[in-house]
Amino acid sequence: MKKCNSNSSIISELDFKIKNVEKYISHSKYKEDMINKVEPYLKKKLENGYIIGEKGLKLYYEKFICENAKANIVICHGFGECTEKYYELIYYFINEGYSVFIIEHRGNARSQRLGIDDYQISVDKFSYYIEDFKKFIDEVVIPNGNDKKLLLFAHSMGGAIGTMFLERYQEYFSGAVLSAPMHEINTGKVPKFVATSIARIMKLCGRGNQYLPGQETYNGEKRVSARSTSCKERYEYQFNKVKNTKSYQTGGSSAGWYLEGAKVTKEMVKKKNASKVKIPILLFQAEYDTHVMPRGHYKFAGYAKNCRVIYIKGSKHEPYFEIDKIAFAFIERVLSFYSEIIN
Structure with missing residues (x-):
C-alpha cells in the first residue's frame, strides 16, 4: 500500500473493535x-448565541x-449543514467527557445568508470562513474552554476550512x-477544467452570483438514493428536520462559491502550506465519495508532518x-485518536 511520508499511511479499510x-x-x-x-x-446542556464575523455578518x-x-472539541461542518446534523456525534462526544x-x-442555516435567494450557498472570499472560525474560537471557545486542549473535527467543506x-x-x-475533507472538489461527469471554465465565464459576464449549472x-424533494449516506434511517430523520425548519434549508452553490472553493483547494495541498501542519491528523477517506476526490487527500497527507489516511470501505461521503x-467503527477510531492526544 502506498506511503504518503514517514508518518503517514493508507489503511485499506476501517477495522476497529467497538467496545x-x-x-x-442504532x-x-x-x-x-x-x-x-x-x-x-442535549437541550439541557445547550447554550447558543451569535458572533459578528468578517464584514459584519451575524453567525x-x-x-x-x-x-x-x-x-x-470544535466542529467545523460541511456544505449546507446545520448544528443539528451533528447532534448524534455531539451526544457521543459529551458522554465521553468533552465540551x-x-x-x-456564513451563508448556512441560521447564520446570515449571502446568496441570490434564501437557499443558495455563496461566499465572496473563502478566507472569510477561516477568519470567522478564528473569531469563534477566540471569542467563544477559548473563554469557555477552561484552558483544556482544543481538538478539531472538520467534515467536507469544513475540512477545507479546518485545513486552511x-x-x-x-x-x-x-x-x-x-x-x-474538501481537498479537491469532485465535479462528477463534468471534467474539472470545464466546470471551472464555465464558472469563470459566468463571473466575467457578471453572473458569478448565479447558480452554477447543475x-x-x-x-x-427527497433523493431516492442519498449521495452522502447509505443509512436510510439517519437520512430520513435529517431530511424531515430540514423540511420542517426553513432556516436549515439550503440549495446548491453559486458559480462564485465554486471558483473560491476550487482556488483554495489547490493552495492548501501545496507543500509550502501543508507542511506547516505539524499536529497529529487523522484523515478519513470514504470509498464511495462523490463529493470530494481522494487525490487531494494524498497530496495534503504527503506534505503534512503527521497525517494518517484511513480509507473507509463501504462508506459514502458522511462516515459519521x-x-x-x-x-460506530468510525466514531470509535475518532475517540481513540482524541484520547491518545490528551493522555
Missing part, C-alpha cells in the same frame, strides 16, 4: 432514540459545556480529524452518519 455498542444510537430505533434520548439530553453558534471536561463547540458558517485554519494558525489545536435552489457498522 460498548450499547452506548450508540438505526433500528433511530428516530425514537434521537427524539426521546438525545434531543432532551450562529452552539456550545455544550461538560463539567471537568477532558478537552474541547463541544460548533458554529454555522491549521495552516494559518498552528498554535490553536493539539490534533484534528478531517472527515472526507446546481439549484432548495426544492424539498452512515449505517451502524461504519458509523
